Amino acid sequence: MTAPARLAPPPRERIIDAARDLFRKHGIKGIGVDAIAEAAESNKMTLYRHFGSKDDLVVVCIERAAAEAEGFWADLKAAHPDDPRAQLQDWVRRAGEFVTVAHCNCELLDAAAQLVESDHPARHVVEEIRKGHKRRLAALCRDAGVAEPDLLVDALTLLIEGARFNWRSTGPTGAAARFVAIAETVVTAFMAKSPCGGSSGRAH
Amino acid sequence: MTAPARLAPPPRERIIDAARDLFRKHGIKGIGVDAIAEAAESNKMTLYRHFGSKDDLVVVCIERAAAEAEGFWADLKAAHPDDPRAQLQDWVRRAGEFVTVAHCNCELLDAAAQLVESDHPARHVVEEIRKGHKRRLAALCRDAGVAEPDLLVDALTLLIEGARFNWRSTGPTGAAARFVAIAETVVTAFMAKSPCGGSSGRAH
DNA sequence: TGACAATGTTACCAACCCGTAACATTTACT
DNA sequence: AGTAAATGTTACGGGTTGGTAACATTGTCA
Numbered sequence: 001m002t003a004p005a006r007l008a009p010p011p012r013e014r015i016i017d018a019a020r021d022l023f024r025k026h027g028i029k030g031i032g033v034d035a036i037a038e039a040a041e042s043n044k045m046t047l048y049r050h051f052g053s054k055d056d057l058v059v060v061c062i063e064r065a066a067a068e069a070e071g072f073w074a075d076l077k078a079a080h081p082d083d084p085r086a087q088l089q090d091w092v093r094r095a096g097e098f099v100t101v102a103h104c105n106c107e108l109l110d111a112a113a114q115l116v117e118s119d120h121p122a123r124h125v126v127e128e129i130r131k132g133h134k135r136r137l138a139a140l141c142r143d144a145g146v147a148e149p150d151l152l153v154d155a156l157t158l159l160i161e162g163a164r165f166n167w168r169s170t171g172p173t174g175a176a177a178r179f180v181a182i183a184e185t186v187v188t189a190f191m192a193k194s195p196c197g198g199s200s201g202r203a204h
Numbered sequence: 205m206t207a208p209a210r211l212a213p214p215p216r217e218r219i220i221d222a223a224r225d226l227f228r229k230h231g232i233k234g235i236g237v238d239a240i241a242e243a244a245e246s247n248k249m250t251l252y253r254h255f256g257s258k259d260d261l262v263v264v265c266i267e268r269a270a271a272e273a274e275g276f277w278a279d280l281k282a283a284h285p286d287d288p289r290a291q292l293q294d295w296v297r298r299a300g301e302f303v304t305v306a307h308c309n310c311e312l313l314d315a316a317a318q319l320v321e322s323d324h325p326a327r328h329v330v331e332e333i334r335k336g337h338k339r340r341l342a343a344l345c346r347d348a349g350v351a352e353p354d355l356l357v358d359a360l361t362l363l364i365e366g367a368r369f370n371w372r373s374t375g376p377t378g379a380a381a382r383f384v385a386i387a388e389t390v391v392t393a394f395m396a397k398s399p400c401g402g403s404s405g406r407a408h
Numbered sequence: 409t410g411a412c413a414a415t416g417t418t419a420c421c422a423a424c425c426c427g428t429a430a431c432a433t434t435t436a437c438t
Numbered sequence: 439a440g441t442a443a444a445t446g447t448t449a450c451g452g453g454t455t456g457g458t459a460a461c462a463t464t465g466t467c468a
Contacts, residue, residue: 011415025321029233032455043416044457054456113317116372117229130374154379155363155386162366168320170334175358182359189393215445236425250445252427 012050014040020061028058028114058122066129072098073136084143091140092156092187096180099163100172145191152190159183216254218244224265232262232318262326270333276302277340288347295344296360296391300384303367304376349395356394363387 009017018040022031033054037044051057076094080086115123134153141149159182167176175182213221222244226235237258241248255261280298284290319327338357345353363386371380379386 027231027233027318027320029231030318030322033457034455045417045459046415048457049414052457113369113373114231114234116231118234126373151382151386151389154382155390157379158363158366158370158383158386159359160366161369162362162364165317165365165369166362169317169330175361178355178358179362182355182362185355185359185393185397186390189389189396192393193389237427238425247446248427249429249447253444256427258426 011040011042011046015042015047015050015057016061016064019057020064023058023061033057055121058120059125062122062125062129066125066132069129069133084140085145088140088144088187089184091137092180092183095156095160096163096183099160099167099176099179147193148190152187155186155190156183159186215244215246215250219246219251219254219261220265220268223261224268227262227265237261259325262324263329266326266329266333270329270336273333273337288344289349292344292348292391293388295341296384296387299360299364300367300387303364303371303380303383351397352394356391359390359394360387363390 008014015036019036022036022039025031033047034044036057037047040047047057051060072094076087076090080090115126134157137156138149138153141152146152159179163176163179165176166174170176212218219240223240226240226243229235237251238248240261241251244251251261255264276298280291280294284294319330338361341360342353342357345356350356363383367380367383369380370378374380
């Protein structure tokens with residue numbers, strides 16, 4: 001048995017997990033490296049040996065969250081091969097789970113929100129990840145035959161970001177709990193008005 | 205001229221203004237009282253003489269934002285007396301301005317987001333204000349004859365919170381810039397399906 | 409067993425931050 | 439003018455935080 005890593009993950013992983021959890025709960029600026037190291041059942045020294053600084057740890061956490069989101073898209077495509085409309089419907093459902101489940105990748109949002117007007121190294125990482133999400137979702141909407149795919153993408157973006165935000169502050173009793181029903185209504189509304197221009201007309 | 209307060213507002217007001225601005229830019233936990241006092245062209249002592257603590261200052265800032273929102277609702281009703289549909293349409297337009305304008309009352313959102321999992325005294329204040337907004341918006345949707353007013357309220361809530369959030373991180377190039385067009389589409393979609401049940405059916 | 413890397417422990421530093429004390433200064437009002 | 443309140447200035451204390459140094463411990467592999 002040369003690999004006892006099955007039961008106890010190596011400290012690096014424990015630290016990342018603890019950091020993601022605590023960042024989500026208290027915010028990036030709301031938790032200290034000492035608390036993270038303790039929650040990870042490790043210590044501050046090993047934390048600083050793996051990640052040179054708190055900022056670097058934040059970046060690693062965000063990249064980890066982005067990697068998980070990568071799996072999200074892969075699963076989505078695998079579940080409904082060559083059926084973009086079904087993929088879009090399922091996107092709404094799965095996104096709803098990501099909102100309500102505790103272990104969602106809110107780090108992106110937290111980071112984006114808390115690091116405004118600051119030159120935190122995680123900022124452009126978040127930017128890139130967001131762009132990637134938007135690009136994939138836009139492709140999905142386009143393939144699904146939506147009339148104004150870009151506008152639907154923006155609508156879903158606002159809805160899901162608002163839902164994540166709202167869930168954190170009001171919990172299951174707030175508007176975020178009905179994200180799926182709302183998003184489905186919005187999607188069908190955009191599907192319906194395929195040839196006709198929108199209410200306010202702006203073509204694109 | 206016993207009132208020279210015309211040119212330079214009293215320090216209390218300057219401090220509140222500066223605090224709101226800096227809280228918005230750097231977050232509640234991201235800025236210190238020293239910086240606030242300096243930005244207000246005052247000093248830490250007078251800050252603490254007016255507001256006993258930083259937490260109290262946060263509460264005052266939030267209440268100030270809520271008071272401004274009060275004027276928002278009053279203007280809305282005054283602009284379209286006895287015409288709830290026009291009020292709802294105008295709500296979307298004005299809410300869009302509140303999103304994009306720099307001096308919006310994001311404090312509520314910021315506070316709500318950053319004080320999760322914390323017993324900050326401002327939390328329940330934010331809760332109350334949110335409830336009030338939701339109640340007013342629900343009444344508006346109901347009076348406007350929407351089929352599922354509660355669901356539309358939640359949809360608009362997610363959209364506007366998402367828009368505020370998105371605006372702060374991506375600015376005018378992000379999805380938040382198209383909030384008005386999106387919200388208008390959603391409202392008309394909800395208006396259209398007055399007798400028929402929604403896609404996912406849940407009546408209420 | 410011996411050597412080496414990874415991890416843990418303790419202590420420490422400099423910087424920052426909230427809040428207070430004591431004193432100086434300006435402003436407002438009679 | 440004169441008094442009192444409001445404001446400004448300086449300094450300080452206790453606490454926390456990010457980050458480092460030095461040393462002890464554990465585990466791994468030959």
